[in-house]
Amino acid sequence: MEAFSILAQLTDEGAKAAEAAGSAGFAYGLAAIGPGIGIGYLVGKSVEAMARQPEAAGMVRTTMFLGIAFTEALALIGFVVFILIGL
Amino acid sequence: MLALEFPPINEILRWQDVFPSFNKVAAISVLAALIASVIFIIAGNADGSKAPRGVRNFAEAIVEFVENQIIMPTMGSSGRGWTPFLLSLFSFIYLCNVPGIIPIIQMPATARMALPLFLSLLVWVVFIGVGFKHQGLGYLKNSLFPPGVPAPLYILVTPIEFISTFLVRPFSLTVRLFANMLAGHILLVTFALLTKELVQGDSVALIPVGILPFFMLVFLTAFEVLVAFLQAYIFTILAAVYIGGAAHPEH
């Protein structure tokens, strides 16, 4: 009987691992949505600004990279969470 | 079926010590500092009175890039004193990132937590130090109690400012560099493994399919060149923004 409970524990752990992997994938997928939209919007607007005022392109580009860096941080935190719980 | 077995994450990140307490990542970071020093020593020894050529031209291009693209837009000309620090930050991070795509080495030193953590802690210490040096205790007042906010809102604003300035900044700086390089590394590993399994697998029919992940691998390698540069640039420019913001309170 005890052996069975240990086996059950083992499979339980396996199920937990699978569940963790699944939720890790979920976490990363969800974390990628917002920054994806955000970066797309940000770069689109920056390109528009650069096309309207090519002489201000350098400044816009610098600010764009800063904005991308801040927006991207969220996705990367999602990625770290993915590694922490999934692997 | 495919015998595709992804190695445990530590398998692709941890390295046997070359000798006790010195492994591949440490070797890469030491090598990066060494290569950067050698480049700048050669550049310094070259004849500077003529038009720069070769290594010197390269070094001067980096210096001017840091001055014109990183310091000028964020700190203005008063930040020129920070050029050596930001220059060494930029070249060191870049040279630590780039081994991720160099064959045989294939490991960015910044894909491990230690190096990004140290660099962002350094930037954290530096920008707080600069804040206290330039504004005295007023730095805390300016950053925690931003002027122009109604007094009752400080209950809300002050904790947010504290967290975002003193906790989130080093954290996001670390995580951004580390996670970008780690993600790139894992992507390269994934496609390399997939290519290997398809080409060397049991099924002959799948061998031509192996070309697809191989092309993806080539494309991602080219992409990693860009990422290595971009992450070094972003880390340095954020350091410049933080230092510049600490030196001059917001208007």
Place this chain on the structure above:
Amino acid sequence: MLRAVVTYGSEGPQVLLTAEGGEEGYSEYTFADCAIIPDGESPGTKIESLEACDEGPSPIMPEAKEFFWGSGAFVVFALLMRFFLYPRLRRSMDARDASIREAHESAEAERDAARGEVSSYETALAEVRAEVAARIDAARSTVEQERAARLSETNEAIAARRAAASAEVDAAHGAARAQVGTAVATVASRAVELATGRAPDPNAVSRAVDELMNTGVSQ
């Protein structure tokens, strides 16, 4: 089919899973395939799978040795950059910039000097041109005057000749006319004498003839 062998030992129950009919203990992995060979294990020892490797802490954890080596390398590099490498590069870059600027300025000065020379040359040229034009004008006016003088002289001569000729012509005309008048008067007085038998007053005849001739000429 899996077979579970459960044994009780000093460390509690232990489970050994074996695949029936399979090669027991077969594995293509050895410890040499691991990233980190666990302490006290030889690389040649066969292992079930990579799970048996020393997985170590979470990949997020910073490793002390990497931290210290990396920080040491960076700090040394940054100090070298701050006190030795960058100032040298900057100094020579500044020196070159200054020399280039100096060269620019001297080139600018030279260009200005050259421009001054060009402008003085141009003023001299303009002066010479003005002189040439003045001389040409003077010469032209002299020629003009001379021509006008000659022209008037010639015109005067022509006028004098013409006057002389016309005077001659008039004299001849007058003489001819007088002769014609005398002849006409003679003829007329003769005719009147023949008709009337007496000689008319010669003065009256000559006057009548004159009148007639004058009317004839004027008509």
